[in-house]
Amino acid sequence: MTADVSIRNATKSFGTFKALDDLSLDIAAGEFIVLLGPSGCGKTTLLSILGGFLEPTSGSVFIGGRDMTHVAPAKRPTTTMFQDYALFPHMTLAANVGFGLRMRGMGRGSRDEKARGYLDLVGLGQDARKKPHELSGGQRQRVALARALAVDPDVLLLDEPLGALDLKLRRQMQDELKVIQKRVGTTFIHVTHDQEEAMAIADRIVVMNRGRIEDSGSPSEVYMRPRSHFSASFMGEANFVHATVADVAADEVTVETALGRMRLPKQSFPDGAAASGGDVTLCIRPEHFRDDAAQGRSIHIGEARVSDVAFFGTHHGCSCVIEGGPDTVFKAHLPQTSDPRPGSTISLDVNADHIVILAAEPKGD
């Protein structure tokens, strides 16, 4: 089963600290949503409010069109998959997975059968008689998933479920989670601070910071067209350049920066930011310096002296300083085949369409 979720103006205060600040979010039925943000951004608080473990200070939560704001966890069409799995240590896997069905009054025979079906789904059908302590971390994680899905929730809440796994297993489980989500069709709301994980599994990423939503969209939208400074810097690396709008033409905007004058496509500007004299921030991803100047209109950023190089397999990561520009260090990713050396000079060019223009950050933020 599946249901849509609507959070309306949710605020949650702990004393004077606002963990959630007037947050609204609509989630479609069957969507795989990832709440992404640093620790303390409110993502886990939001998940707890959806699961019923916390009540918002104000605002409301609707699941499948019904007001669930003050409904206890047991009575909600949601289940939670906890970070530490929270399996019942004294029960077999079958009993763990069947627990929710037992609470719903299902008889032993049919619930064992159904539990077995869900254990099969996560590839542990053979281990139904084992106890949790006999399993590896990844296997326990699968049991937790099977247990949460066994009661046919409309919405599954995942609280950093992959956090305790090593990197390789985590990547593997991401794929499995996504496949299982597509198969069961349940709405998944997944909390993480790992942006790679978020991009790997999400239909839609919701970037959170300080109890608010900073950005939301498909992984490529959030990465390629971030809507805020925070979102751009949290999702991967980015170079930021302050700019002032000098002239606005029909489809082009000229900006003045410490690196010189640049003409940028007008559609790159957020609404209202293309007013003459306005302050904006240009955001350039390090890998965009690799662009072939032949594609589209290229902007020459400048010649840069390489101060530091590291090889990452897919690219060389360079730190460099623009000659004649400010002292800020630029990050540039050069192709594997290039051979940048510290002290050498490279030419930085970027496709005009790839530059993201953000509203200027308030000073001191």
Place this chain on the structure above:
Amino acid sequence: MKALRTILSIAYAGAIYVFIFLPVVVLVLFSFQDGRLPVPPLQGVTLHWYGEIFSDSRLMSALANSVLVAVVSSGISCLLGFLAAYGLARYTLPAARLQRALIIAPMTVSTLIIGLGLLSLFGALGIFRSLWTVGIGHVVINLPLCFAIIYGSMGAHQVNVERAARDLGAGEWQVMLLVTVPMLMPSILAAFFLALTFSWDEFIIAFLLSRFDVTLPVEIWSMLRSGLNPKTNAIGSVVFLVSILLLLVMELLVFRKPRRAS
């Protein structure tokens, strides 16, 4: 030099064990004395005195009383200790630290003081001394112990497991009975058996608070008043044997269990 050190440390360790176990060995050994006095020399080996105690109806009813008081008072101590631990660990209570300290406090008070206090309290309330009052006294001394053991084993991980149970539809009683109690079973059993051994050979409270029906230690004490006798050695050996058995059961049931978290 090294050999000498080894010999000295072996001798020292041996002396300690002799010091600890010699009285028990003497007690058990002379319970088999074929004679009227449980003192050296050993005049021969007989099971006569064991026959005597098992056919002594007063001793046997005292033994049954002891078992009854130990089992019931330990059960009640565990139940109350568990409930107190659950409440203090899971809910935010006013003055929680003070409440915790107050529950544990009787552990530091001597049993003599507790016994005297209960004696005058029961007197003032007009409650007659009986096995019930002995049982109440044993709950008073064992409850803090049971609480401390069970409370100490309640961790944050279990809170999440309980949340998971609630999330899957379990009511509060179901959470407690199907999840919390089974998860804490090793420490609950440890508390129960420890309380059992303490109650089993507790004398002062049992002496002060009983009257016609008495527990085994009190009965042994009244036997001792009529002088030493291999029969007292025999019943002492039985008490010792039961304590050892309880320890073994505890070891097997509780401490051998793999205690890996889920």
